[in-house]
Amino acid sequence: MFPKCEPHQPTMLSIICPLRDEEDSVQPFFARLLPVLKDLELDFEIICVNDGSQDKTLERLQAARELESRIRILDLSRNFGKEAALTCGLDHTRGQAVIPIDADLQDPPELIVDMVHMWQQGCEVVLAQRTDRSSDNWLKRKTAEWFYRLHNAISRPTIIPNVGDFRLMDRKVVEALKMLPERGRFMKGIFSWVGFRQAILPYARDVRKTGKSKFSTWRLWNFAMDGITSFSTVPLRIWTYLGLAIALASFAYGSFIVGRTLIFGRDFPGYASLITVILFFGGVQLIGLGVVGEYIGRIHTETKARPIYVVRERFEDVT
Missing domain, CATH: 3.90.550.10 (Spore Coat Polysaccharide Biosynthesis Protein SpsA; Chain A)
Structure with missing residues (x-):
């Protein structure tokens, strides 16, 4: 009613x-x-x-x-x-x-x-x-x-x-x-x-x-993206928190390596997975740039005032 x-x-x-x-x-x-x-x-x-x-x-x-x-x-x-x-x-x-x-x-x-x-x-x-x-x-x-x-x-x-x-x-x-x-x-x-x-x-x-x-399915996906980015900045904020979490985890892991080396007198042997880690974080950065790009694209469209x-x-x- x-x-x-x-x-x-x-x-x-x-x-x-x-x-x-x-x-x-x-x-x-x-x-x-x-x-x-x-x-x-x-x-x-x-x-x-x-x-x-x-x-x-x-x-x-x-x-x-x-x-x-x-x-x-x-x-x-x-x-x-x-x-x-x-x-x-x-x-x-x-x-x-x-x-x-x-x-x-x-x-x-x-x-x-x-x-x-x-x-x-x-x-x-x-x-x-x-x-x-x-x-x-x-x-x-x-x-x-x-x-x-x-x-x-x-x-x-x-x-x-x-x-x-x-x-x-x-x-x-x-x-x-x-x-x-x-x-x-x-x-x-x-x-x-x-x-x-x-x-x-x-x-x-x-x-x-x-x-x-x-x-089509693609148009519906873009329509959903428009709906989320038009009325929310949470996707941008997520990457701030994700970056902070990754930075803290990296600092903690680095401190662990330094402490283990000082205590046991040796470093970890080899890092075969190093390239995997680099590619992973590179992908995370590109996704973050893509989210930022969505909002910049909207700013670009609005400033043209067509x-x-x-x-x-x-x-x-x-x-």
Whole structure:
């Protein structure tokens, strides 16, 4: 349950849908989403961000817009990534409540009705939490579980497990998000960072209806790295403690060798493992440099201050 507060008076609901190579998903997505929105009896807009699709996604979106003028299309100049496409959608919303949703229909549009009702009762953020991830394979479920545990152990603020981008946000939340200018964007962390009054709406995630996921194992790994380095400096601090522990161990071992030589009058014969020790510590140093490099790379990206996305063309009514 969420704390009592003043009910919201809705005037417009904004739906954000980032798409990349989803030509087969467009028609089923709108066929299922539009009836839900129309039954709400609210004014609404659907902001579709075409994130550099190479198939007929844009053409399918334009065809859908001919049938429903409240569909707005933002065509990006290239593929900037889902986080950038989601940011683009947030920047262009006009509604008092905003809901990001994917076109693959794994997140049921029917849940929007419950989200809106909870928002109308005063909740500023409604989080859709997956209670059943059986649509994902075992490895993906376990790695997601490990990531949430690691991230929440070393980062602040914490991220509620099994909550994706599918959520409702009040306009004040969106305005707070628009104040964050960072280029390396991990949206789950950014959503958590701004806070506000939250409620959880559990649901079972469905299997993907059309197409295939754009997140390969390598991209998911990089995504996890972005999440950890965006909101925690613990990886840097670990190497300080590791270096201190190695230095103390080396000093203790050196003192032992000197003491044994002085007492017994002889040194240890030969060090066949010396090269192994050197290579080990060399590897440790390179890993440490790699961690430092991750943070330096982020500084480099931020100092260039390039825009997060570039809109090539808009397809929307002029207001």
